[in-house]
Amino acid sequence: MMRIDHKYILEMIEPNSHVLDLGCGDGELLSLLMKERNCRAAGIEIDEKAIYKCVERGVSVSHGDVDSGLADYADKRFDYVILNESLQEVLDPEKVIAEALRVGKKAIVGIPNFCNLNARLQIFFLGRVPVTKSLPYKWYNTPNLRFLSIKDFRDFCHERSITIERECALNAQGEVAFAHNLLSDIAIFLIRK
């Protein structure tokens, strides 16, 4: 079964593209892109165990962190740079987005939506930092350094003259048709400078 976010990212990517996945994990998405879209794929991943899985899948991967991994690449070297579920974990998201749009013609950014209905209700009624499907951690063990909503990311792009070509809001049922910021767990943006 393909992960729902992977399904929608796959749809955003033209066949035969050259793709870099920042924080590629065990290489599942890149492996799909190689098979289903005939992409040339490369990844950057910090977790040593995940690197073994990438090599097993035939995905070319570099062991390193997202914050510093982009400097190695020339301008517009990739058709797409993917930051799926990794932007909220980087130290300097502003720089990473700028770098992603430097080395990539386009970027695909997948974020957990911190302000969905469930999270809002937990804050309002329970008075505690929410724990949701897309944000399953407690305050003391979360790898997330940044907490943002769909609206926050839209604002971020707008302020930097980054064009959002597509915005795809998802929850467990699939694509959310309206009230993205309220009803979706995650969102995937296709952006370009």
Place this chain on the structure above:
Amino acid sequence: MPNQYIETQYFTFAHPPHELVLKSGVKLGPVTLAYETYGQLNADKSNAILIFHALTGDAHAAGWHKDAKNPGWWDPMIGSGKAFNTDKYFIICINVLGGCKGSTGPSSINPATGKPYGLNFPVITIEDMVISQKYLIDHLGIKKLLSASGGSMGGLMALEWTVRFPGTLQSAILIATNYKHTAQQIALHEVARQAIMSDPNWKKGDYYGKELPAQGMSVSRMIGHITYMSERSMEEKFGRKLEGKEKVGYDFSHDFEVESYLKYRGASFVQRFDANSYLYLSKALDYFDLSEDTDLVGAFKDVKTKFLIITFTSDWLYPSYQSKDIVKAMKANEVDVSFIEIETSYGHDSFLVEIDGQSKLVSDFLKNVTVTPPGGVTV
């Protein structure tokens, strides 16, 4: 016991007047290379993998020699069902030019004098080693290598192969290596060389048939072994344990286990290696600089090889950042490269002892490499 013993083979070429012209301009010939092979070369010769040994290694990478006490130096990695799977691949390992394990080196007989070369042996470089290896690969009728791999000095040779013969190597696996020696690496080698050369028995390299410069060699090997381990691995292995005594002796005999370990390593090195070869090979390492004619990015301009680069967190002799520089230069050229830094305490020696992680990486990486033979059919 093994069902089949391995025998070293020999290939001699560059007979005068067709000597090998070395990087220094000096001619050398004839040249003999000792090599071993494991597994079977397939019909279209597309399954060959070249393994390079490190500074004091030899052609005996795997399997057993008759009456040997130990298998080849990378036996856990090479064999049936292992990372370099001899059921699938044809593995070749060659003793380097300048070595002392069957290939032409300073301890070989100089045909001009009938005596060992000693210091009359020309200075050789990593480039010379690689060029001599190409003669053997051509002799075996292999046009494309599925892969090439080595740790430490072996990694430098793999790297030089990809740059010197672009298109010949489908893939390369570089382990615990770099692309040029830093001042610290040269300095450590120089101390080891000085230890040998200051031994009165060294006699400017003319010690063959006489007493060996054993003390100097032993000290040079002790220095080597310290650099191959990490502080943590030495602490875990020896700590402050005493050797054969309850209390320190307050004299200069051996107190600590680490002292007798180094002494033992030094003494066994004298038996198995030639002092002059150590001088020549360590110098070849120090001379190597892939970026000497161009910058490092330029060096990989025509390289189409697919790379796997492995480093170890505790390796302070060939630290990871040096491999990261290689990765960076490769990425600037759109070279297909994977890089991993394995967490381990074994230091530079990790490439010989940290087998599990390397085995998985190497076998999975090789599974995804194919050679396209001249017919164009991918196998």
